[in-house]
Amino acid sequence: MKHFLLCAALLLCLGSCKREDKxxxxxxxxxxxxxxxxxxxxxxxxxxxxxxxxxxxxxxxxxxxxxxxxxxxxxxxxxxxxxxxxxxxxxxxxxxxxxxxxxxxxxxxxxxxxxxxxxxxxxxxxxxxxxxxxxxxxxxxxxxxxxxxxxxxxxxxxxxKDRYNRISNYPRYTPTTDEGSWHPTPPAYFAPVEPYFNTVRPFLIDSAEAFKSVPPVPYSSDKNSEFYKLLMANYIDGGSGLTQENREIAAFWDCNPFALKNEGHLMVGLKKISPGAHWVGITGIACQKEKLSFAKTMEIYTIVAAGLTDSFISCWDEKYRSNRIRPETAIRRLIDKKWKPMLQTPPFPEYMSGHSHISATTAAILTYYFGDNYSYTDDVEEPYGLKPRRFTSFNAAAKEAAMSRYWGGIHFMDGIINGVNVGRAIGEHIVGELKTNGIKPI
Structure with missing residues (x-):
């Protein structure tokens, strides 16, 4: 009997070990x-x-x-x-x-x-x-x-079941004709991107409106208005006030998959990654630098990708609610008809800055995992002809990414500041969820 039980236990053990990676x-x-x-x-x-x-x-x-x-x-x-x-x-x-x-x-x-x-x-x-x-x-x-x-x-x-597949059934989004609202911009005058992305189910925040921003500074053509002051700042700092370093930073964080360049009578698409892809790349740099396990790396990528999605859902909810005009359109209308920003204006409303928003969210998540003052070299853009940049923390990188949108001439400063504030709040919320559920840093 003892021999039978021993054999049965051995077989059970072998069966339970069947799926272990050998x-x-x-x-x-x-x-x-x-x-x-x-x-x-x-x-x-x-x-x-x-x-x-x-x-x-x-x-x-x-x-x-x-x-x-x-x-x-x-x-x-x-x-x-x-x-x-x-x-x-x-x-x-x-x-x-x-x-x-x-x-x-x-x-x-x-x-x-x-x-x-x-x-x-x-x-x-x-x-x-x-x-x-x-x-x-x-x-x-x-x-x-x-x-x-x-x-x-x-x-x-x-x-x-996240409802993204329903978006194709919604009415085609038509930009409004209000003077201060967003309008398609040159050179391609693309239609607005993902106007219904706020209807998608988020992963870690309760809803698209869970982290609502303060309203943007309202549009005004009055030269003494707060909006006009923001506009003039863009016109100067995004034009003759740009330093070589400003230009390098703007180019490094451009991440515009819709970028086009005119070559004679042709319009050529430029090979560029998205803002989320850039932060996924940064995540990989940190995971490989720390030689993290397969499982921990998969976890961090998963939380970062979910956080990026939630941050986009939140930001896009605000973009199409406030529907604010881009600096390029406003400056050409009110100040200088020939003005062009350094970066090509993306095809969606200005407020808030998406890159500022998602960068702040991801920086908060990565800071939780790897700690503050985490130094690394970002070479994600090197395959696209841009030199690596060195950072002393994820938050420092997020701050630079946010400012790149101002120097690039595609966002007003309040859209950047409030994008960072809301994005950081989402990141901190996600970190709280990780702690609550026992998902620990490295």
Whole structure:
């Protein structure tokens, strides 16, 4: 009898160990590799900034969920993210790699969500070939893929319920004719981007209006008005007052996926990443610098991507409520018909500054994880011809990103200041949620 019980216990132990990773370790660079491929697709598809953040979020959530289903130390997102469902672990069909499944869940989600997602098939195949060279057995790769596919299906169900798919059914947004309201700007006069993004379900804040800004300074053509003073500041500091350093900072944080350049009779699109992509890149720099574990890196990416999405939802809610005119339009109307800002004006209302907003949110999250006064070199823009910049903290980087919009001539100062204030408040709220749910810094 004792022999029978011992054998039964041994079999139970072997069964419970069936899913443990006994294969080569993947690293945080593998996670970063998926996100970089997603970024390249976003550039190809000209994905707008709020939507790009949403793509990152759900892809990271899929990878993170695989880890949480297989590791009790990884906090489940149920009860942390709004309306996050109970995700069931796929049936036990033999040995698989949790880390490999997590990567494949990321690519699987991105393939289904991004317009050109099928292009990730090539990247995924190359990645799997590299896993084979590392020593992953073919049957383990197959089961890891099957596990990932079943998790992706459930996460896609969660994504479908965030209401983004309803936006295409809303009436086409038409800019108002009010004198102080936003109007499309040259050179392409793009239609407004994501006017209904505030209807999307956020992850960690209660609603789009949960962190409402103070109203912007109202438009006025009176030369003694507060608005005209803001306008003159933009005209001077965004023109003849620009220093070489101002120009370098504005270019470094431009992150405008809609940028165009006239070349003769042609209008050429410039290859640029979105603001969220820049901060996802910064997240990777810190994770790799600290040599963080695969699981911790996935967690930080997931929270950063969710925070970016929430920050965009909040900011876009205010943009289309206040619907304020851009400096370029107002200066040409009231001061100088030939004036051009250094940066190309993005196709959506001015107030508040989106880059200021999302940068402050992300800086608060990264400061929680890595600490204040965290020094790093930001080389995210180097592939796009811009020199790396050194920062002494995430908050210092966020402050510079915010000011870049003023020197670039595309935002008024109150839009920048209040963008930072609201963005920081959202970041601090998210940090509070992390603490409440036992999600700890490194």
């Amino acid at each position: 294969y080569p370790e993947l690293t945080n660079k593998d996670i970063a590799g998926v996100l970089e491929q997603m970024t390249q697709l976003m550039i190809h598809d000209v994905s707008n900034p709020p939507l790009a953040a949403r793509f990152y979020a759900y892809s990271c959530i899929s990878g993170y969920t695989v880890l949480s289903l297989n590791d009790s130390s990884v906090v489940s997102l149920k009860g942390v993210f709004n309306e996050f469902p109970e995700i069931s672990s796929p049936p036990d069909s033999g040995a698989y790699s949790t880390q490999l499944s997590a990567i494949l869940a990321m690519t699987g989600t991105a393939k289904r969500m991004q317009p050109s997602g099928k292009k990730l098939d090539v990247f995924e195949q190359r990645f799997l070939d590299s896993c084979r060279r590392l020593g992953f057995p073919e049957d383990v790769i197959t089961r890891s893929q099957s596990y990932a596919t079943q998790v992706v299906k459930q996460i896609m169900g969660y994504a479908k």
